[in-house]
Amino acid sequence: MTDRPGRQMGRAAALMMGSVLLSRILGYARDAVIAWQHGATTDTDAYFVAFTIPDFLNHLLAGGSLSITFIPIFARYLAEGKEEDGFRSFSTIATVMGIGMLFFIVLSEFLAGRVIPLLVPGFPPEQAALAARLTRIVIPAQIFFYIGGLLMAVQFARKQFFLPALAPLIYNAGIIAGGLLLGRDRGMEGFAWGVLAGAFLGNFALQIYGARRSGLSFFPRLDFSDPGLKEFIRLSIPIMLGFSLVVVDEWTTRVFGSFLLAGAITWLNNARRLMLVPVGIFGQASGVASYPFLSSLAAEGKKEEMWDTLSLTLRWVFLVSAGVAAIAVVLSREAVLLVYQRGAFTIDDTMRTASALSAFCLGIPFWCAQAVVSRGFFAMRDTWTPTLVGTGAWIVALPLYYLLQQSYGVFGLALASTAGILLYAGALYGILMRRTVGRRGVPGLIEFGKLALAAALAGAAGFFLLGAASRFIAWETVFGSMIRLAGGASVVGGVYFLLAFLFHSGTVRTIHRREDLLHPPGSNPAEGSGGNGVTPS
Incomplete structure (x- = not known):
């Protein structure tokens, strides 16, 4: 005993290592397809730059650290036998922060053309315009990453790792499929559409099933007095406001x-x-x-x-x-x-x-x-x-x-x-x-x-x-x-x-x-x- x-920790580590290994192999296949089709050009540079605003948006709302900020909160509710309170806090956080994410996604769609030239001042105008167009395609994926991150955090808190481990595999498979199906005709846009599809399927749709299977009960809830929301914001503010070297x-x-x-x-x-x-x-x-x-x-x-x-x-x-x-x-x-x-x-x-x-x-x-x-x-x-x-x-x-x-x-x-x-x-x-x-x-x-x-x-x-x-x-x-x-x-x-x-x-x-x-x-x-x-x- x-x-x-x-x-348990050893098995979890082995599972996550296996997931990361397979994800990296698919990531290699994804990058190999890009290299094979397009090499290293101004178009590929623009594609990789297109992730800068989405990554910053994810960082701004602490989306990249959801498992870090939410797991301790939800785990405490479980340890205290307050599972229903945990679900209410989840619903509040998902609703409030999801609305915030949608607002910034819409704002970014309008401002991408003006912001990209500031982020990569060495790009000529036509290359910056391509990067902005690709940015507008991949930005909506952030809502799937954000809500999916919360859904995965619920599963992690219950020490359930399998379905979250599948998320990056499906995500990379979506990018590869987009590139192979559309890359020849649409160039780097094909890979960008693959990003959107992979995020929806792997990080959102599959994780809804996993979280519900673990007992999650969700209902839209706007309650700014919710203690779980307050603690989530308190833990997330340093990550949102800080520009840690790991991120930037x-x-x-x-x-x-x-x-x-x-x-x-x-x-x-x-x-x-x-x-x-x-x-x-x-x-x-x-x-x-x-x-x-x-x-x-x-x-x-x-x-x-x-x-x-x-x-x-x-x-x-x-x-x-x-x-x-x-x-x-x-x-x-x-x-x-x-x-x-x-x-x-x-x-x-x-x-x-x-x-x-x-x-x-x-x-x-x-x-x-x-x-x-x-x-x-x-x-x-x-x-x-x-x-x-x-x-x-x-x-x-x-x-x-x-x-x-x-x-x-x-x-x-x-x-x-x-x-x-x-x-x-x-x-x-x-x-x-x-x-x-x-x-x-x-x-x-x-x-x-x-x-x-x-x-x-x-x-x-x-x-x-x-x-x-x-x-x-x-x-x-x-x-x-x-x-x-x-x-x-x-x-x-x-x-x-x-x-x-x-x-x-x-x-x-x-x-x-x-x-x-x-x-x-x-x-x-x-x-x-x-x-x-x-x-x-």
Whole structure:
């Protein structure tokens, strides 16, 4: 009985990882279709820019953080046996915020033509006009994302993950279908219509069924005195008003990228999408799966147990993500060639995308870390700290975007992004550690340092080995890239784990002893390890 919560969290994490993996595969197929049909051009740049206003609208009403802000509220109602009160609050929030979202959608439809030139000042008028037209097509999808996010939050609060896990799969399938059916005749508009269809089917229609199956009772309700609505707004205001680096990093690279060569925004977008594959699989999925459990522990006032659970999750995520980062940095050209280079996507596009990818991938462990650590604050109903720290990190990093873009182009912009996420994740970790366990968490930093050093040395070894192998196996062909990717990943991964073991990494040595990967919350996985949760070496 004691290991039940840990096993539940493990199963939830496995399900979400599987969902993210399949979603990334479909995302690759989506981007591959775009690359095959259109390459990296002014039209593809306009398509990716078309998501800037919708993304901002989603951020403005905290739509991208619904599970973060609503789960603690609904979970408390369930814990107190006030399910009907929870449904009333859901109905109020969905009605009030849904009306607000519709208002801004209509407003954005009218203003898109004026706002887009301000967002990408480097675009010529005809390219800005195309971006505005595509924006008007995809903006209505935000109402489906918003209401669907609430519906998924209800399911997450009940620890039901399956139907929410299907949402991104159906969404990406819709974009692919739109591109294949309409892309040849309508250009990038076909993909935009696919966005709208995929959002409706996967994020809205399916989630209505899932939420009703979990017992949801909804009726339109305008009650501004509802306590759930008040708490939802209180938790959401920091996210709405703050410009955290996690949110605005992509927007910032688009703004500065608009002054570079045609295709630069597409190169950056494709590189970011590849970088986000391991971030989604290991970081985001683990954060989503662990969040209901962290929220339960925080609600019970068990801060130390919450830290132990979060720290254990983070160490395993960092172990894998650091190794993946080393592999991805060394093999960025091979990965881009295999994923994108076909049709209209040229070898020059591959080289420039790979340049950005190598810089983005340095930040993989820190993107993963912030996805887990930030949920420790959210579980304690603190949305101000992650937002303020993220905003500060973006302001500090902003000069880097300009300076590195001027000197190194797309590589510089990606490098600035990595510097910003390193600052953000590190600051968040330190603040949360101080608030929960204090100095008892310091040895965990040593563990992360061991893993980071092992990854850096493994990457350097792989770089020199692959350089020597270039005389025999060139990367410029599909066959050569496949061989180098398989062999290089095996070598870098093997060297990484060997070095981590030799550095006495407690996480790696846990694998060696075949201990359980997840301990139940409250069972104190740190017992006997000096309180840091790392298995003694």
